[in-house]
Amino acid sequence: MAEFDFIVVGAGSAGCVLANRLTENGRYTVLLLEAGGSDMSFWIWMPIGYGKTFYRPSVNWMYSTEPIPQLDGRVSYWPRGKVMGGSSSINAMVYIRGQREDFEDWKAMGNPGWGWDDVLPYFRKSETNDRGSCDVRGGDGPVHVTTLDQYLHPLCEDFLQAGEELQFRRNRDFNGVVQEGVGTYQNTAKDGMRMSAARAYIHPARKRPNLRIEKRALATRLLFGGKRAVGVSYLQNGVERQARARREVILAAGAINSPQLLQLSGVGPGALLRDKGIEVLHAAEGVGRHLQDHLAIDYLFRSKVPTLNNQLRPWHGKLRHGLHYVLTRRGILSLGVNQAGGFVRSRPELTRPNIQLFFSPVSYTKAPPGKRPLMSPDPFPGFLMGAQPTRPTSRGHLEIRSPDPLAPPAIHPKYLETEFDVQEMLEASKLMRQFAATPALSRIIESEILPGDHIRTDDQFIADIRARAGTVFHPVGTCRMGPDPAQDVTDARLRVHGLDGLRVADTSVFPTVTSGNTNAPAIMVGEKASDIILEDHR
Numbered sequence: 273m274a275e276f277d278f279i280v281v282g283a284g285s286a287g288c289v290l291a292n293r294l295t296e297n298g299r300y301t302v303l304l305l306e307a308g309g310s311d312m313s314f315w316i317w318m319p320i321g322y323g324k325t326f327y328r329p330s331v332n333w334m335y336s337t338e339p340i341p342q343l344d345g346r347v348s349y350w351p352r353g354k355v356m357g358g359s360s361s362i363n364a365m366v367y368i369r370g371q372r373e374d375f376e377d378w379k380a381m382g383n384p385g386w387g388w389d390d391v392l393p394y395f396r397k398s399e400t401n402d403r404g405s406c407d408v409r410g411g412d413g414p415v416h417v418t419t420l421d422q423y424l425h426p427l428c429e430d431f432l433q434a435g436e437e438l439q440f441r442r443n444r445d446f447n448g449v450v451q452e453g454v455g456t457y458q459n460t461a462k463d464g465m466r467m468s469a470a471r472a473y474i475h476p477a478r479k480r481p482n483l484r485i486e487k488r489a490l491a492t493r494l495l496f497g498g499k500r501a502v503g504v505s506y507l508q509n510g511v512e513r514q515a516r517a518r519r520e521v522i523l524a525a526g527a528i529n530s531p532q533l534l535q536l537s538g539v540g541p542g543a544l545l546r547d548k549g550i551e552v553l554h555a556a557e558g559v560g561r562h563l564q565d566h567l568a569i570d571y572l573f574r575s576k577v578p579t580l581n582n583q584l585r586p587w588h589g590k591l592r593h594g595l596h597y598v599l600t601r602r603g604i605l606s607l608g609v610n611q612a613g614g615f616v617r618s619r620p621e622l623t624r625p626n627i628q629l630f631f632s633p634v635s636y637t638k639a640p641p642g643k644r645p646l647m648s649p650d651p652f653p654g655f656l657m658g659a660q661p662t663r664p665t666s667r668g669h670l671e672i673r674s675p676d677p678l679a680p681p682a683i684h685p686k687y688l689e690t691e692f693d694v695q696e697m698l699e700a701s702k703l704m705r706q707f708a709a710t711p712a713l714s715r716i717i718e719s720e721i722l723p724g725d726h727i728r729t730d731d732q733f734i735a736d737i738r739a740r741a742g743t744v745f746h747p748v749g750t751c752r753m754g755p756d757p758a759q760d761v762t763d764a765r766l767r768v769h770g771l772d773g774l775r776v777a778d779t780s781v782f783p784t785v786t787s788g789n790t791n792a793p794a795i796m797v798g799e800k801a802s803d804i805i806l807e808d809h810r
């Protein structure tokens with residue numbers, strides 16, 4: 273059986289960082305197991321390829337949740353990256369770290385070493401910001417973060433003015449000292465191409481003799497000697513293989529698959545495991561619990577002035593912008609879908625932003641099921657605004673359906689289970705209407721396409737939310753870090769409570785979802801976990 277110092281399961285946002293950092297000093301051997309294949313694909317590297325990979329089974333786990341009672345019994349489609357780079361290879365590339373208070377909350381929940389001052393050095397270490405480094409931004413890290421302003425659609429300016437008319441300040445840098453305000457997003461990109469965790473951390477390290485990368489290798493079970501993790505069983509090309517870890521196994525398979533693999537290996541809620549015919553190695557109630565995600569609502573408008581629809585819809589527009597991108601890596605196709613947005617307080621008495629905003633100068637009213645046709649927007653000028661509460665209080669869970677590692681787990685997101693979450697979604701919806709009513713936007717809006725003017729009362733807004741709200745793909749918390757072995761899965765050094773030689777390091781350990789997108793904090797977790805592990809083995 274092949275032997276390594278460390279086995280990292282999952283080459284996603286956090287796993288790629290771990291594989292790089294743990295092999296950097298040349299002292300340790302690392303096996304990186306990734307269920308998906310290579311990321312050398314035009315559609316992954318080209319930002320607009322987001323629309324292609326969104327439903328592509330060759331690079332995407334394409335999960336669906338169970339019916340969600342508070343969303344009219346609808347199921348929610350949950351894409352997750354199944355490819356080198358994981359979800360960072362198929363995401364919308366928005367670079368957001370979260371609020372200082374998010375990490376102070378993590379620390380206050382019993383996680384020493386995870387406060388803002390503790391995590392900031394890891395955000396900085398991972399980043400090269402194209403505006404240069406400063407006390408809070410990084411200047412020479414592997415992840416390139418790019419300002420989009422040069423190619424932004426002029427309509428973004430109308431959105432920003434609308435924000436100012438609503439008394440929200442303009443913020444040039446959501447990842448600076450203050451997150452609050454309206455502004456434009458930065459992307460994880462370099463030279464017009466996606467900067468996934470694989471591009472940032474694996475491409476420069478893949479030739480290291482002490483790093484072995486096995487692609488299309490699905491970890492099916494952890495191997496234990498007593499209560500110590502000693503290796504991993506994995507399925508590759510139809511063959512079951514095993515590898516041994518001399519020091520540790522580190523799970524970085526993401527918020528769905530890390531708890532799934534633990535449960536498959538006999539680590540999880542005792543009753544669930546027994547029910548599925550799995551021998552309980554270690555009863556851990558928290559595995560798969562405490563699931564949190566951001567839920568958003570979109571408002572679509574028909575516009576009186578041209579939007580990206582006018583540039584992208586006609587065949588000659590596609591050709592012109594496509595050629596421009598292929599030849600120069602610049603232009604509108606080098607951008608992500610979300611150009612502007614913000615972090616605002618829906619009530620002035622709040623102490624920190626509770627709503628994240630998105631603005632896209634493009635609209636799609638009739639995407640056929642299973643398609644996200646980013647190059648074929650509506651045949652009329654239109655744009656979209658979206659809003660999502662940043663810190664939902666509802667908690668879901670996920671659980672294996674059977675001992676079969678190929679069977680997707682049952683995901684119960686439990687959106688809108690608390691009245692607080694319903695009220696915040698209501699405020700988010702009303703905020704969209706307030707934006708639309710500002711002088712800056714009302715002069716260019718011809719009509720509201722979705723949900724439409726007939727939605728007026730609170731009950732109607734809430735009915736619309738239940739009928740249309742959807743995930744923005746930020747599940748976290750299913751192997752929660754915290755001090756209580758009865759509820760939490762790892763301690764603050766990311767060691768699985770009650771077991772040896774096993775850690776989890778990905779979005780599943782987030783004690784609470786961060787106020788914003790989750791890729792940058794996942795990479796931060798990978799950086800910090802690497803330092804913790806190297807320290808513990810010094």
Ligand SMILES: Cc1cc2nc3c(=O)[nH]c(=O)nc-3n(C[C@H](O)[C@H](O)[C@H](O)COP(=O)(O)OP(=O)(O)OC[C@H]3O[C@@H](n4cnc5c(N)ncnc54)[C@H](O)[C@@H]3O)c2cc1C
Nearest residue numbers: 282284285286307358359364365366491526529779789791
């Ligand atoms: C469509 C979409 C859009 C998004 N947009 C943004 C955005 O604009 N900005 C942002 O910040 N965040 C965004 N996110 C969220 C962000 O990308 C994720 O939160 C982050 O990438 C998760 O990192 P992770 O390391 O926890 O897991 P992942 O990056 O998902 O990595 C997990 C890896 O483990 C592999 N794996 C799983 N199970 C196994 C197994 N059993 N054996 C071997 N390998 C396994 C997977 O294939 C995957 O490569 C988006 C996500 C999606 C899906």
